[in-house]
Amino acid sequence: MSLPHDTWADVYDTVYERHFGPLYNHMTRANLEALGEIAPPGSRIIDYGAGTGRLALPLAEAGHHVVAVEPSAEMVRVLDAKAAVAGVPFATIVAAMDTYVAPESANVAVCVFTVINYVTDDDALRRSFEGMAHCLEPGGLLMIDIASRALFHGGYVESDGLMRDIRIEAIGTTDIFRYSETTEVDIDGHVKRYEDAFPIRWWRRAEVESAWTGAGLSLHSDISHKMQGTGAEYVVLAKPGD
16 A cells, blocks of 8 residues: 655655755754754664654764654665665664554654644544653653644645645545645656645644643643744653653
8 A cells, every 4th residue: 555655755855855945954953953952962762754864864873873663665765775875874664653662762752744644533643642652761752743734735836847736625624634746856857757645634732732641741841932934833742750
């Protein structure tokens, strides 16, 4: 079964860099700076929804022990290839965040860049937070983002060798949407065309808070002020210590 981003894993980085430009780089830097404040040197870090390594690679290069958890095998393939070129050792796991069981507890975990929006029902969200909490050591920290409703709109982009037509359509009167896109990207004169479609859900903060509270996590800090312009709230959650 095809998963989100399977069809365009090889051009994922290029598409996002061309589409969002400086904002994409700003988000990455802001995320890494925030993680640097909560992750001591040599931390064990789990990156949920790691994609092609936007955070996992620089975290590994900084000396952390990183496990990249990503449901798309195609995205993991690209991430593994990038890691081999960079010469940084870390583990990649093809799994969803509600099914992954860490062989060793992590000091820190991160689940950002709208990863929880790919979860579309309450039980799955509850299981996801329970799974992430289980993988943390006592006193461990989890950084997540909660996307604004304003992000749930389509758009058309045509510039810098990129044509991207995105549609986000509500399914009935629920907070679940059908995301679809048709994109062409020109890389060195070779045009890659792909289509992708999958459901996503807008989660209210109260719903997300209910899920993390049910998993035994508590609010450590709200760091949204450090992520201005990203279209999301950011919070750090804590697992109770011994």
